[in-house]
Amino acid sequence: MMKKILAVFAHPDDETFGPGGTLAKYAQEGVEIHLLCATRGEKGEWSASAKASAGKQEKIHHIREKELLRSAKILGIKKVEFLNFVDGYLCNSNYHDLAQKIITKIKSFKPQVILTLDRLGISGHLDHIAVSMVTTYSFLKTTDVLKLYYLCLPQKWYDRSLTEYFIYFPEGKKEEEITTRINYQKYWEVRKKSMMQHETQTKDVNSLLKRFNKWPKIDNYILAKHRLKKVILPETDLFSGI
Numbered sequence: 001m002m003k004k005i006l007a008v009f010a011h012p013d014d015e016t017f018g019p020g021g022t023l024a025k026y027a028q029e030g031v032e033i034h035l036l037c038a039t040r041g042e043k044g045e046w047s048a049s050a051k052a053s054a055g056k057q058e059k060i061h062h063i064r065e066k067e068l069l070r071s072a073k074i075l076g077i078k079k080v081e082f083l084n085f086v087d088g089y090l091c092n093s094n095y096h097d098l099a100q101k102i103i104t105k106i107k108s109f110k111p112q113v114i115l116t117l118d119r120l121g122i123s124g125h126l127d128h129i130a131v132s133m134v135t136t137y138s139f140l141k142t143t144d145v146l147k148l149y150y151l152c153l154p155q156k157w158y159d160r161s162l163t164e165y166f167i168y169f170p171e172g173k174k175e176e177e178i179t180t181r182i183n184y185q186k187y188w189e190v191r192k193k194s195m196m197q198h199e200t201q202t203k204d205v206n207s208l209l210k211r212f213n214k215w216p217k218i219d220n221y222i223l224a225k226h227r228l229k230k231v232i233l234p235e236t237d238l239f240s241g242i
Contacts, residue, residue, distance in 0.1 A: 003031040003239055006111040006145075007077075008102060008135045010127040011087060012041045012068035013198045017208055018122070019115055019151050020075060020191040021184025022219045026238070027076025028187065034079045034109055035072060038098060038131055040065050042087040046200055061087070063200055070197040074190060081105065090130035095137075098130070102138040110144045113238050118150035118222060120170040123162075139225055146242055148225040154178060157215055173222065180221040180235040188217050 005026060009015055015023065015035055027033050040061035065082065072080045083101045085094060106114075116135040121128025132150065139148045155172040162169040184191065191212075195205050221238075223231065228241045 003113075003242075004109060004111040005031055005033045005113045005115060005238070006036065006105065006109055007033065007115045008036045008038075008131060009116065010038045010090065010125070010131045011044070012037060012064040013044075013071070013195075013201050013204070014117070014128070015068065015077070016071050016075065016191060016194040016198070017204070018117060019219050020071075020194055021187050021217060022115070022182045022238070023075045023077060024187035024190040024194070025182065025184050027078075033075075033077045034081070034105070034111070035077050036081050036083055036102060036105055037068060038083045038085045038090060039087040039127065040082055041068075041200075044087065044200055045203070060200060064198070067198045067200060071194040074194040074197065088127065090127045095130065095134055099134045099138050099141070102135060103141055106138060106142045106144055112146045112242050114139060114145050114148045115151060115221075115238075116148075118152040118173070122151065122153050122170065124166045124168045124170055136224065143227075146227050147223060147238065149180065149221040149238060150224045152178065152220050152222050154220055157211075159211060173220070177222060178220045179223040179233045180238065180240075182219045182221070182236065182238065183217065184219060185217040 007015060023033055041064035042061040044060055044064055046060055069080060085098060114135060117128045117132050119132050121132060139145055153172040155174055158172045198205055231241050
């Protein structure tokens, strides 16, 4: 059986700012990984260096698309698909269009595992929340996927300086809520290299690297839904029980 993971996120950089270590680990182990990116990050801010090197006619989403493709190649993601929604505009009027695209991908790719962000989008970003909700809906409307995971932030890693990042930055998850921990220590340098591809987002890259340097090299997940007869928790492998 070919192991497959489908990662579903809102923006270029979510793939490595989020589960980058996990994706690098499983790609190295031979798992086929595809990524759905709902937008091209049209609302992202330019870094000075990226703006200076961009062509006069290039928009930020043109650059961020290329950044994601470079990052994905470094992580070992086999295929990236953009779903052609606009950054900041994921809302009730297009939820079902987004869901249909995710459902279509699930039916064609048939992954055993899907990864997305937790129901509060980790950071409280409304696009993240929308993608989490719609991915959950898509899991429920299909039968091929065996496990759906939410990437989450442990409460003990919460940084109070983040309170003004968005209107609300969630406090993170309690230890007993976290079901699955993936150690990516061996792939830390790969993850860092992939993060650095997002040059337009240098401010966020530098801020996150300071935090990641302090934290254990572990990605934390909640097993949100599954179709297995039995699961044994906690887990250290996304494919446990499959």
